[in-house]
Amino acid sequence: MNTKKTEISNNLSDLMDIDKDIHEPARLMILSYLFVLESVDFVFLRGQTGLTWGNLSSHIAKLEEKQYVEVKKEFVRKKPRTIVKLTDKGKEAFLKYREKIKQILG
Amino acid sequence: MIENLDLEKLEKETASIIYQDGIFDISLGHVLIAFGIAALLSNLVSEVWDTILGLIIYLVVFIPIWLVYFFVTKPRLGIMEFGIKRKKRNAIVIALVTLILVANIVVFILMIIDVIQFSGQGYLLAVIFGLIPLVIFTSMAYFLSFNRLYLTGFLFSVGFFLKEILTLQDLVLLSNIIFISIGGVIVAIGLVCLIRFFKKYPRIEVENNEYKENGNQQ
Numbered sequence: 220m221n222t223k224k225t226e227i228s229n230n231l232s233d234l235m236d237i238d239k240d241i242h243e244p245a246r247l248m249i250l251s252y253l254f255v256l257e258s259v260d261f262v263f264l265r266g267q268t269g270l271t272w273g274n275l276s277s278h279i280a281k282l283e284e285k286q287y288v289e290v291k292k293e294f295v296r297k298k299p300r301t302i303v304k305l306t307d308k309g310k311e312a313f314l315k316y317r318e319k320i321k322q323i324l325g
Numbered sequence: 326m327i328e329n330l331d332l333e334k335l336e337k338e339t340a341s342i343i344y345q346d347g348i349f350d351i352s353l354g355h356v357l358i359a360f361g362i363a364a365l366l367s368n369l370v371s372e373v374w375d376t377i378l379g380l381i382i383y384l385v386v387f388i389p390i391w392l393v394y395f396f397v398t399k400p401r402l403g404i405m406e407f408g409i410k411r412k413k414r415n416a417i418v419i420a421l422v423t424l425i426l427v428a429n430i431v432v433f434i435l436m437i438i439d440v441i442q443f444s445g446q447g448y449l450l451a452v453i454f455g456l457i458p459l460v461i462f463t464s465m466a467y468f469l470s471f472n473r474l475y476l477t478g479f480l481f482s483v484g485f486f487l488k489e490i491l492t493l494q495d496l497v498l499l500s501n502i503i504f505i506s507i508g509g510v511i512v513a514i515g516l517v518c519l520i521r522f523f524k525k526y527p528r529i530e531v532e533n534n535e536y537k538e539n540g541n542q543q
Contacts, residue, residue, distance in 0.1 A: 251330060251332065251335060252335070252339065254332060255332055255335050255336035255339055255408065256336075256339055256405050256406060256407060256408060257405075257406040257407060257408050257409075258405070258406045259403065259404065259405045259406070260403045260404040260405070261403070262400070262401070262402070262403030262404070262529065263402060263403025263404055263405045264403070265403070265529070266401070266402060266403055266525075266526050267339075267342075300404065302404070317330070
């Protein structure tokens, strides 16, 4: 009984170790798309996530700051195109986060 | 919840996102319509010219359809690059379809030079004609994770089979009408997808400062 209680407490304290930069729903959604695709542009991410330009931009900025994504800006026929790609660090962090959540929630 | 997030399923869904606009369906359905119309007009032109007429009718509609794709639907959807696994699957589709088409051309040539003979075996030929699009489209649907293509394949298969069977019974007019109607059904499915696509992805203006380097958001 006591062992079971300790196990639950340990699992709950594991919650504190969760990567909070990934745990945010919008960022989690962005990372999921980036995980299954090689690279995407802002227009694609905006269409799939339903976020506004401003929101998307701030979430990408946060992920870039953590070096989870790589952002490249280019011009195609005088129009701007922002390409986003998941870095190795981002891939690793995403998998680690997923594993952690699985462990905690069973 | 994240523990239930099926990344494999998400990858499959994203793989078929590019077909959401229905452009592929419209161009496929139009193949049946164009060649059905050309066959209807075959009394007016010679046998070779009805195929050329079919190609001309096809291109007249195909070019505007693909202009819509390049200038309207593609910019609304955005750009995505598939992962290595998906690229491999797409390469398999290209190889498989090329192989089947080359095999068909070889069989067609062998039939013309009488190496292979199907005389008196019209029904067998109808079954073969029906099976070819079914094999092509179902394998494409499987490797591209594009489920609507199973239905398109089935409709193509029925169209080719009925066209052959009815032509054998001297019901040429009816066979062509059915061929065109099936093409119309596929085009209609594509148009429904296109309307839904326009609703889901309205026209957007990409701002010049959509994202500024080094994390400075707008």
